[in-house]
Amino acid sequence: MRLNCLLLLSALALPAAATEDLLQFESAEQQQLYRQLTAELRCPKCQNQNIADSNAVVAVDMRNKTLELVRQGQSHDQVIDFMKQRYGDFVHYQPPFQLSTVWLWLLPLLAVLSLALTVFRRSRASQHNTDEPAAQTELIDAQSEARLDAELQAMIDAAGDAARQKPKE
Amino acid sequence: MRKALFYVPLAAFLALSFFLLSGLFSDPRDHGSALIEKPLPPFQLPDLQQPARLVTAADFKGEVTLLNVWGLWCPTCNAELGFLTELRQQGVRIVGLYYVQPVDAAFGDTFDINKLRLDVQEKLAEQGDPYLFNIVDEKRSLIFDLGVTGAPETFLIDRNGVIRHHHVGDINPQNWPKIQQLYQQLQQGAADAP
Numbered sequence: 001m002r003l004n005c006l007l008l009l010s011a012l013a014l015p016a017a018a019t020e021d022l023l024q025f026e027s028a029e030q031q032q033l034y035r036q037l038t039a040e041l042r043c044p045k046c047q048n049q050n051i052a053d054s055n056a057v058v059a060v061d062m063r064n065k066t067l068e069l070v071r072q073g074q075s076h077d078q079v080i081d082f083m084k085q086r087y088g089d090f091v092h093y094q095p096p097f098q099l100s101t102v103w104l105w106l107l108p109l110l111a112v113l114s115l116a117l118t119v120f121r122r123s124r125a126s127q128h129n130t131d132e133p134a135a136q137t138e139l140i141d142a143q144s145e146a147r148l149d150a151e152l153q154a155m156i157d158a159a160g161d162a163a164r165q166k167p168k169e
Numbered sequence: 170m171r172k173a174l175f176y177v178p179l180a181a182f183l184a185l186s187f188f189l190l191s192g193l194f195s196d197p198r199d200h201g202s203a204l205i206e207k208p209l210p211p212f213q214l215p216d217l218q219q220p221a222r223l224v225t226a227a228d229f230k231g232e233v234t235l236l237n238v239w240g241l242w243c244p245t246c247n248a249e250l251g252f253l254t255e256l257r258q259q260g261v262r263i264v265g266l267y268y269v270q271p272v273d274a275a276f277g278d279t280f281d282i283n284k285l286r287l288d289v290q291e292k293l294a295e296q297g298d299p300y301l302f303n304i305v306d307e308k309r310s311l312i313f314d315l316g317v318t319g320a321p322e323t324f325l326i327d328r329n330g331v332i333r334h335h336h337v338g339d340i341n342p343q344n345w346p347k348i349q350q351l352y353q354q355l356q357q358g359a360a361d362a363p
Binding site for chain 2: 044045047056057058060061062065084085086087088089090
């Protein structure tokens with residue numbers, strides 16, 4: 001049983017190893033760069049797949065072009081620029097920093113800042129409440145407590161009266 | 170001031186809702202083109218009907234042209250042929266850029282331009298021929314340089330060989346008026362200029 005599983009697993013691993021072998025690189029750096037680029041570049045035909053992940057014709061063409069450029073010794077930024085000149089900023093998963101995209105960075109920052117400000121203000125406000133108006137609230141509490149006690153007592157008395165009157169009927 | 174602050178979360182929620190709602194109606198295929206206002210990239214590709222003749226970017230100078238990327242393998246492109254033929258009859262200059270799909274050498278497939286020519290002739294005789302001529306891009310080099318993601322796609326090219334509009338998807342009676350407006354503007358511009 002265990003041997004069968006092992007055989008099955010090795011059979012599954014075989015095609016993966018075979019496709020890896022098809023691409024020849026001069027150096028480990030170039031291989032690393034190719035992997036990084038195909039993961040970072042976005043397939044323009046698909047909805048949210050990188051070109052390493054897609055088998056759309058355009059993604060295959062982009063992979064081949066990336067391989068060609070990497071083999072020519074072009075740098076990461078050069079390859080990205082090459083693709084952007086043809087397929088636009090859409091093609092790179094890292095958006096450029098410009099006027100229309102500045103909100104991607106600004107909005108989270110603003111949200112965090114405004115939340116921090118709110119928390120800060122609230123904590124100061126609650127401190128104020130416990131410092132100065134404390135005596136006043138205690139006074140109010142004492143007053144209303146006395147009033148509520150009186151009301152409660154009145155209700156108990158009324159209930160008691162009603163109970164005493166009932167048996168007479 | 171306090172009262173105004175009270176409405177901030179509501180306003181933020183509404184803004185987010187409108188943003189997400191507008192996303193529902195946007196076209197995910199529409200992500201602009203990097204080549205608008207840029208000249209056609211340099212190329213040298215054979216004419217389908219007479220492969221000895223090499224078409225270059227210079228062939229687009231002097232007249233406003235629609236460059237239509239298409240292929241026999243693409244059903245939408247075939248459906249578009251009829252309307253494009255009507256446009257040609259109205260005097261629109263349309264050039265085809267034939268999108269050759271990759272052939273799988275492992276299956277013994279090879280690219281044969283003569284067979285393609287006969288197939289295309291047959292198809293165009295049947296559906297209508299909108300094309301002045303067809304450029305064959307076997308390796309998809311010009312197609313790659315134009316940032317084409319699939320077929321059909323159409324480029325509007327002005328008389329100086331500059332790309333002015335990139336349309337993804339088919340051209341039909343519903344979306345043609347918008348492109349036509351641009352086309353006529355470019356033509357009038359061409360007439361005004363010396």
